[in-house]
Amino acid sequence: MAKEITSREENYSQWYNDIVKKAGLADSSAVRGCMVIKPYGYAIWEKMRDQLDKMFKETGHVNAYFPLFVPKSLFEAEEKNAEGFAKECAIVTHYRLKADPDNKGKLIVDPEAKLEEELIVRPTSEAIIWNTYRDWIQSYRDLPILINQWANVVRWEMRTRPFLRTAEFLWQEGHTAHSTKSEAIAEARLIHDVYARFAEEWMAMPVIKGFKSENERFAGADDTFTIEALMQDGKALQAGTSHFLGQNFAKAFNVTFSNDKNENEYVWATSWGVSTRLIGGLIMTHSDDEGLVLPPKLAPFQVVIVPIPKPDPELLEKAKNISEALKALGISVKIDTDETKRPGFKFAEYEMMGVPVRLGLGKRDLENNTIEVARRDTKEKTSIAMDQVVPYVSSLLDDIQENLFQRAKAYRDSHITKVDSYDQFKDVLENKGGFLSCHWDGTSETEEKIKEETKATIRCIPLDAPSESGKCIYSGKISERRVIFAKAY
Amino acid sequence: MAKEITSREENYSQWYNDIVKKAGLADSSAVRGCMVIKPYGYAIWEKMRDQLDKMFKETGHVNAYFPLFVPKSLFEAEEKNAEGFAKECAIVTHYRLKADPDNKGKLIVDPEAKLEEELIVRPTSEAIIWNTYRDWIQSYRDLPILINQWANVVRWEMRTRPFLRTAEFLWQEGHTAHSTKSEAIAEARLIHDVYARFAEEWMAMPVIKGFKSENERFAGADDTFTIEALMQDGKALQAGTSHFLGQNFAKAFNVTFSNDKNENEYVWATSWGVSTRLIGGLIMTHSDDEGLVLPPKLAPFQVVIVPIPKPDPELLEKAKNISEALKALGISVKIDTDETKRPGFKFAEYEMMGVPVRLGLGKRDLENNTIEVARRDTKEKTSIAMDQVVPYVSSLLDDIQENLFQRAKAYRDSHITKVDSYDQFKDVLENKGGFLSCHWDGTSETEEKIKEETKATIRCIPLDAPSESGKCIYSGKISERRVIFAKAY
Numbered sequence: 001m002a003k004e005i006t007s008r009e010e011n012y013s014q015w016y017n018d019i020v021k022k023a024g025l026a027d028s029s030a031v032r033g034c035m036v037i038k039p040y041g042y043a044i045w046e047k048m049r050d051q052l053d054k055m056f057k058e059t060g061h062v063n064a065y066f067p068l069f070v071p072k073s074l075f076e077a078e079e080k081n082a083e084g085f086a087k088e089c090a091i092v093t094h095y096r097l098k099a100d101p102d103n104k105g106k107l108i109v110d111p112e113a114k115l116e117e118e119l120i121v122r123p124t125s126e127a128i129i130w131n132t133y134r135d136w137i138q139s140y141r142d143l144p145i146l147i148n149q150w151a152n153v154v155r156w157e158m159r160t161r162p163f164l165r166t167a168e169f170l171w172q173e174g175h176t177a178h179s180t181k182s183e184a185i186a187e188a189r190l191i192h193d194v195y196a197r198f199a200e201e202w203m204a205m206p207v208i209k210g211f212k213s214e215n216e217r218f219a220g221a222d223d224t225f226t227i228e229a230l231m232q233d234g235k236a237l238q239a240g241t242s243h244f245l246g247q248n249f250a251k252a253f254n255v256t257f258s259n260d261k262n263e264n265e266y267v268w269a270t271s272w273g274v275s276t277r278l279i280g281g282l283i284m285t286h287s288d289d290e291g292l293v294l295p296p297k298l299a300p301f302q303v304v305i306v307p308i309p310k311p312d313p314e315l316l317e318k319a320k321n322i323s324e325a326l327k328a329l330g331i332s333v334k335i336d337t338d339e340t341k342r343p344g345f346k347f348a349e350y351e352m353m354g355v356p357v358r359l360g361l362g363k364r365d366l367e368n369n370t371i372e373v374a375r376r377d378t379k380e381k382t383s384i385a386m387d388q389v390v391p392y393v394s395s396l397l398d399d400i401q402e403n404l405f406q407r408a409k410a411y412r413d414s415h416i417t418k419v420d421s422y423d424q425f426k427d428v429l430e431n432k433g434g435f436l437s438c439h440w441d442g443t444s445e446t447e448e449k450i451k452e453e454t455k456a457t458i459r460c461i462p463l464d465a466p467s468e469s470g471k472c473i474y475s476g477k478i479s480e481r482r483v484i485f486a487k488a489y
Numbered sequence: 490m491a492k493e494i495t496s497r498e499e500n501y502s503q504w505y506n507d508i509v510k511k512a513g514l515a516d517s518s519a520v521r522g523c524m525v526i527k528p529y530g531y532a533i534w535e536k537m538r539d540q541l542d543k544m545f546k547e548t549g550h551v552n553a554y555f556p557l558f559v560p561k562s563l564f565e566a567e568e569k570n571a572e573g574f575a576k577e578c579a580i581v582t583h584y585r586l587k588a589d590p591d592n593k594g595k596l597i598v599d600p601e602a603k604l605e606e607e608l609i610v611r612p613t614s615e616a617i618i619w620n621t622y623r624d625w626i627q628s629y630r631d632l633p634i635l636i637n638q639w640a641n642v643v644r645w646e647m648r649t650r651p652f653l654r655t656a657e658f659l660w661q662e663g664h665t666a667h668s669t670k671s672e673a674i675a676e677a678r679l680i681h682d683v684y685a686r687f688a689e690e691w692m693a694m695p696v697i698k699g700f701k702s703e704n705e706r707f708a709g710a711d712d713t714f715t716i717e718a719l720m721q722d723g724k725a726l727q728a729g730t731s732h733f734l735g736q737n738f739a740k741a742f743n744v745t746f747s748n749d750k751n752e753n754e755y756v757w758a759t760s761w762g763v764s765t766r767l768i769g770g771l772i773m774t775h776s777d778d779e780g781l782v783l784p785p786k787l788a789p790f791q792v793v794i795v796p797i798p799k800p801d802p803e804l805l806e807k808a809k810n811i812s813e814a815l816k817a818l819g820i821s822v823k824i825d826t827d828e829t830k831r832p833g834f835k836f837a838e839y840e841m842m843g844v845p846v847r848l849g850l851g852k853r854d855l856e857n858n859t860i861e862v863a864r865r866d867t868k869e870k871t872s873i874a875m876d877q878v879v880p881y882v883s884s885l886l887d888d889i890q891e892n893l894f895q896r897a898k899a900y901r902d903s904h905i906t907k908v909d910s911y912d913q914f915k916d917v918l919e920n921k922g923g924f925l926s927c928h929w930d931g932t933s934e935t936e937e938k939i940k941e942e943t944k945a946t947i948r949c950i951p952l953d954a955p956s957e958s959g960k961c962i963y964s965g966k967i968s969e970r971r972v973i974f975a976k977a978y
Contacts, residue, residue: 034556067523086586097575
């Protein structure tokens with residue numbers, strides 16, 4: 001089979017790249033660190049985007065669009081945020097090309113078209129948005145502002161991986177403005193819940209909900225809530241963050257409102273985002289050595305019908321009937337009408353693409369009034385009576401969604417290890433991987449030492465961690481609850 | 490009323506800007522020529538995007554995403570295209586900022602982080618896409634490729650207007666690849682039809698379908714199909730173009746395929762796009778001196794219910810019942826629950842926002858079992874029996890959609906003037922405006938002279954123009970059919 005890929009055991013990182021390539025999700029591009037999202041990969045992103053958009057709107061948010069560029073003077077206004085992104089940003093300095101006098105047909109940057117002020121291609125939009133909010137907010141009656149934006153952003157990362165870390169990526173960024181601290185915190189936590197619900201119910205990807213240590217916070221945030229997922233190789237993936245920004249941006253951009261006592265106050269803020277990185281998480285949560293495995297709720301098509309050995313009018317008519325009946329239940333179906341490829345090739349292809357359910361329809365099936373149903377997650381095949389296939393497939397898709405979640409959760413749960421010494425920490429990290437639940441003294445110093453020595457970072461301080469006194473695995477100082485360490489993407 | 494705007498007669502351009510601002514469609518930004526699309530404006534764009542996306546998918550297209558940046562060496566590969574955009578593009582030259590040693594807390598561009606090759610922020614994506622297609626296309630079996638992309642693009646325009654001409658704008662760009670010339674031309678015309686249908690059936694904006702003269706073609710195209718609309722001030726708006734690109738990009742990027750005889754050929758191409766500029770067209774086709782007028786099919790909410798004089802439990806309950814019944818028919822409804830503003834203020838506000846139907850619901854209405862229905866397009870008010878209001882509003886929305894189209898079409902049709910001399914041409918252009926249907930000798934020279942002297946350009950050569958021999962209004966040379974001139978946005 002032309003489509004064979006590296007096994008996970010042999011080389012997890014190569015396996016990942018092989019899936020991205022051979023399932024047709026993305027391709028490299030001529031621009032360093034930027035990928036092309038191919039139609040099949042983009043169709044997954046559309047499914048994610050549509051569902052998230054629905055959840056944002058159901059919780060009272062509206063969409064808007066702010067400029068791609070941030071003038072340098074605005075970019076640097078919130079100093080911590082600027083410092084966090086200054087080293088990895090694309091900078092526009094000129095606005096015109098001209099003919100190269102020394103090289104016919106070629107162009108050079110026109111030195112006379114230099115911008116007075118450089119423009120930063122947004123790595124995130126707090127600066128440009130809070131500079132705008134200043135004009136929109138006068139009174140408490142103008143609050144809250146609950147805006148989301150679907151956009152591209154650019155972070156000039158040195159080492160990139162498709163979906164997981166790319167110079168340009170697609171995301172949504174919410175930017176909200178509130179009259180009180182407690183309302184802003186409630187907003188950040190509301191979105192944290194939306195993200196967790198989306199990850200678990202739609203991506204079938206279990207997550208730990210927690211908040212970040214000071215070191216790992218978003219640059220410019222007072223608190224960062226995060227959902228952390230576990231990939232099959234034992235490394236963590238930060239899947240979505242929502243930030244309580246305090247009054248930091250309001251102060252940097254002088255955004256105040258008059259409260260109901262007519263006093264001027266700085267506005268409270270949140271921001272939050274998830275990105276095409278989620279597609280990387282999806283791949284590494286469910287897929288196997290035959291290719292991509294997709295949860296039915298996010299599959300571009302959920303069912304494929306393959307006429308065997310090839311499409312003929314009778315088989316196609318039957319396939320169409322089944323397809324129409326499934327579509328009437330809201331199930332997306334593709335009928336394979338390609339006559340140039342053999343069934344075995346097609347089966348491997350749809351396995352590679354992670355199509356949740358495959359229906360094989362042959363002449364003998366028509367005679368026996370049965371159809372072969374193959375599920376992608378377990379690779380089990382069953383022969384089903386033709387008149388039962390529609391309800392069977394409908395319920396099977398739910399089963400697959402649930403099975404993927406439970407399987408990922410079982411793996412994740414078996415890879416949360418309580419460790420109580422630094423030796424054990426290093427041993428588990430090296431030999432088992434996963435999330436390490438351990439005591440930490442709460443200092444950045446210890447956190448940095450551990451990172452330096454082991455590459456593990458604090459993924460989060462879980463929201464549901466019970467208070468439990470113990471001693472920091474590194475410093476031996478007292479600690480009041482366990483935090484989660486892991487190596488991370 | 491605080492919301493008064495400049496009248497069209499007084500100053501059409503100021504009227505336009507007033508509507509953009511006061512209907513809450515867009516705002517200026519800190520970046521030269523870039524606008525902020527506000528939630529209400531963005532909601533209109535979402536409606537447009539969703540419908541266009543549906544139409545593209547129904548005609549066999551899929552979405553994908555290509556990088557924001559185009560390396561200079563790719564940008565300049567198709568020379569005509571490069572020449573067309575070189576003078577108005579944003580150029581990324583550096584990838585890092587650093588602390589300004591002379592100015593604490595400020596940042597400067599790090600001169601050591603200069604890119605080896607400059608990156609152009611895409612003004613259009615033919616170059617980056619055709620450079621990618623080279624890897625995707627080997628055989629005729631790989632064709633056609635029917636891809637669309639929703640994206641932002643940047644063109645460094647010197648004079649900008651919100652929606653109509655901005656440095657950054659949102660659009661879709663289709664890029665298709667074909668094995669034959671005729672298939673590519675058919676694709677360009679298919680999309681031309683889709684655009685015309687969208688403009689007329691959704692935007693209620695009548696358009697003339699035609700193709701461009703050589704002078705007015707897209708840079709790099711062999712043929713450009715266009716839909717041209719007429720604004721209320723007698724100026725034309727190019728609303729959407731689809732280009733037959735011949736083999737120009739295939740040759741520039743060396744994209745070939747082996748045909749069914751195993752011979753190598755260059756691939757045939759199209760590209761096509763519409764943008765947020767359409768929102769400008771929408772405003773200038775329908776709106777009046779009280780504000781925006783929206784066709785129901787693109788209105789973020791189609792019906793607003795205003796309890797009079799203010800919301801109380803009884804009125805709100807009735808409003809909710811009506812709203813639920815309307816929503817069940819797929820009609821979007823807002824109930825105004827704001828207690829701080831008076832009905833008169835609200836009425837003016839919803840007129841400004843162009844909400845197609847307003848229901849005023851007062852105590853006396855409840856007693857009489859009636860409700861007041863106001864339509865935005867004609868400003869007529871009617872009292873309707875309560876139990877008839879749902880079917881009445883449902884059918885009224887269709888009437889409004891149709892009325893807006895017919896009204897715009899009557900205006901447009903009365904502003905297509907046949908002219909047969911250059912004096913008459915200048916007279917009509919100056920005193921009446923609109924589309925001028927006249928004979929032209931087919932030369933770029935004449936076209937440029939007329940443009941120089943009158944600012945009018947050939948908007949299109951209509952597809953349905955009958956063959957009719959005559960003499961060019963400028964040169965007196967023979968001509969075989971009339972073309973359409975106008976001043977344009």
